[in-house]
Amino acid sequence: MIKSTDIIRCCASPHGIFWLTVAVLAIPNVALCFTERMGIMASVTNIVLPVAAVWLLMALGRRPGKTALLLFPLMFLAAFQIVLLYLFGHSIIAVDMFLNLVTTNVGEAMELLDNLLPAIVIVVVIYVPVIVLAVVSLRRGDVLSRSFLLRQRRRSLAALVAGAACMAGSYLAGRDYSARLHLYPLNVFYNIYLAADRYKATADYPQTSAGFSFNAVPTHAASGREVYVLVIGETARACSFGLYGYGRNTTPMLQRTGGLTVFSDAITQSNTTHKSVPMLLSAASAEDYGRIYREKGIITAFREAGFHTTFISNQRPNHSFIDIFGKEADDWKFIKEETERSDMYDEDMLRMVNDILDKKRAKELIVLHTYGSHFNYRERYRRSEAVFRPDNASEAKVSNRRQLLNAYDNSIRSTDRFLSLLIRQLDRSGAVSAMLYTSDHGENIFDDGRRLFLHASPIPSYYELHVPLLIWMSPSYRQMYAAEAAAVGSNSRKSVATSASVFHTMLSLAGISTPLRADSLSVASSSYKPGERHYLNDHNLPVAIKKILRGDEDFVMFRKMNLKY
Template sequence: MKKILALLTSPRFLFFYIVLTLAIPNVALCFTEHMPVLACIANIVLPVSLYAFLMTLSAKTGRQVWCMFLIIFFAAFQIVLLYLFGRGVIAVDMFLNLVTTNPGEAMELLNNLVPAVATVFILYLPLLVLAAMSWARHRTEDKAFLKRVRRYSCYGMAVGAVFIALSYVAYPKDSDFDYRAEDHVYPANIFYNFYLACRESGRVADYRKDVADFRFNARSVHAADSAEVYVLVIGETARADNFQLYGYERETNPLLSKTDGLSVFRHVLSQSNTTHKSVPMLLAAASAEDHARLYREKSLITAFREAGFHTSFISNQQPNHSFIDFFGDEADDFVFIRSAVSVVTGDVTAQTSDERLLPYVQNILAKKRKKELIVLHTYGSHFNYRDRYPRHRARFMPDTPTEAEAKNRPSLVNAYDNTICQTDFVLHSIITMLGKSGAQAAMLYTSDHGENIFDDYRKRFLHASPTPSCHGIHVPLIVWTSASYRAEYPGVVSALNANREKDVQSSVSVFPTMLSIAGISAQCVADVMPQSLANPAFRSSKRHYLNDHNRSVTLQQAGFADIDFEQLKHWGIAQH
């Protein structure tokens, strides 16, 4: 046993152990990212040579392993990411999600990624333990070996650099494969993305200061004495595929399907598959094509306030120090109805069900204010699906097991469909309350993004993948208007119904649609008003997606595969 332990803690064994295990993501990415041969060689030769070179910087191999802990951590993170999404490097959004996702959500996900987490523990935990033991025993590597490896590793890095140069020549920016070392050499791409994430966090931190003097100069063109209530419901992870209203074979909308006054927009895509990007674009005049606008303007909540509305932002999620929080704080009343303590100590379903939003809506309506805007941020269909609805509303069974494995897809779909049924109940309850309020009322519901549920051979799951899929951005968008609103503003309702079959980008259209429905005019956002779904002259715009580096790209440039375009065609959605 002592001999085995001595071998496992030997500097030579640790040297090859770390180099080989760190090379796993490099090799895997060559296959998952479908890189050309030159790019693959560069992505393996240069980084692996660099790992070897770094390990020669100290004869105390055990200590040097721990000096490379950050690279080891990223390698583990990368393997989990590949297990979860099937492709993609650790993206800017992944780093931002680390600071904008609450601990409860993170634990729910990790609890269902046992195979991936177990794999990285098996690969890297023994390495760290053995390195610590070797370091504690002051074991050192032969200097002649280190010198020899250092020389060969320098040769390897030089060869890798040559292949990078050749890749730039062979795959220029105007080619099908746009080669960029910062995108296609691991782990350089991770450190570059980490830098971009830090820069983005800095810009977000300065937001309040940058928009302190911003004004929409908004005004209402509706009668001052008319009682009006407008509700914007932002769904979470709800994909249109599973809505009965969109042709799904299951009765997931038994209540809304029988509700009068609905305008269902059938061809809607979000411009992002991440919450922290999509929700701010829904609330502001920014879009993928003009994302920088997000940093210099406020949200529709401020526009409504300037127009004389009392405003409320009620969230069933937790604070995450993002634009969502900043925009919510613009409201007269800003409430997070969940608390970390209650979620940890109480029943998860009871604490995350969106039914908890309903008493807040009822209390606001009971105040009978003349002009009211209510923005609701739901928890919707966020994984773990089974925790998003009470047991007595489980319509599709069995809804377990829910571990993130392709073999569990039937039960995962059942649980997910139950969350859509729960959303149906919540939206119908809001509509019922608005109908009884006596006010001219309207409600717009859409989701921030969709979801993957092992839908095809790619076996993708969840959302926020660096490479989007059609299921991740195909979202519902529904507008309901009360009978009194329809009678007072028939032109608006007529325009809404006329635009139902047109191709819509939710990130572009929600902001102007809310202002149009409420009769709010603001000259500084006149440029986005033609994209209002209440505009009789609405014209579909070219599809764009906001990629991981906040660049507006086409769906093809975003990484849509042939199977995604085929599905869009099946849904009747334009691809361009």
């Protein structure tokens, strides 16, 4: 009988560390063969070629402990990959995932990691022992014999040749195979390169956008006050809003609000905050995302047209285009940066809105970036507002779905209250006013057999794509600008890509003219024309929605909600 001590002794030997390192680094390759849509030849390539490469690297040095530690970057990527497979169920580490590392604040990241205990335990159990054994081996001065190393070099080189042959077969199979897209970890290193390139492009924005102008001018008559509010929600999915037919009463106040138009078929073009929010704040879209590096945001267009502008965020700065476009405003605040409170709610922004309205400026734009329903859901509302209970569990596992959903639905009720109170403020101000609300993306909450959770997977689901789009107009606005009000009503049943339409819709509502305004994309225009909708993929390329959907479950939900795809 083999004893556990014998196994440990074997693993701790020089030969054991050699083979253990090769084995644990092969785990993501094997897992990806089951999670990705690859042909047989591609799957074989994805195992044989990378394993042979690691095998050869381990055979290049006599000290297995030292060589294993030098391969720590590969272990880190492997651990990262396993966590993401646990979370999303598929896909390699995306470009957006690397960018999320540098655009997510520490508190937000810790909230997530605190509730991914099973995945963390898995990677700790797999990789920490290898690192510990490698350190012990290095300190002991373990060495491998030259004869052993020569044999492994010959065998690994033979495996490399076999892997290369399999890769050639994958290309010849004609299944759009590409090593930089399908071969792990080469595809991950390619994504790191793309992430670094985009990060640099963002850093260079002050130079690449210098001198840009919308040449925006106002067209509304200069009589009376005008106030326009753009509210950008966070992680709110339409199917959890009572306004969209959800079985729970999550929007009791909005459902009693007059002057509110609900757009039934609105989808986002990205399920990642650092791309979706900047598209909402600019003329960039999935079809033409590159312009984001050359042009200013919507706040600048309003400023050029004579509006006083304010940007208020209940999220922390993250060194992305959200910060860049937000700081184009005359006044901007990230309210979490100005207080030691850890429980800042979206409603806390309403006091600031009230102060702005009290100034009674002639033309006002207010942009509010909420924290909405971002995980951890139960932290987004006061305990006294918890209607759906129990809602305390937050660990990311299927058995907690009921409590997670209760907490999420409570956060939607909090958004309902926030928007309703905001509308009341605008109504009481007496100004000609309009408010547009939409969310950056939706969320997965273990909704079907795929067991998907959260968002930002390289391949989005229906639950991440379908977002609420609401427009409220004051009675005075509807009277003075009847054409725009009528267009909003007539377009409310048409399909909309929010990331492509919000910029142009806000300009239409406010009567701002600029050569960059496209009325065919504005739902506040009779010229609005729905077209094929696209998703901005991980490599910033537009992909038709019907091609990006991964499972039958998505098509079922699109049909159930009467969405066009």
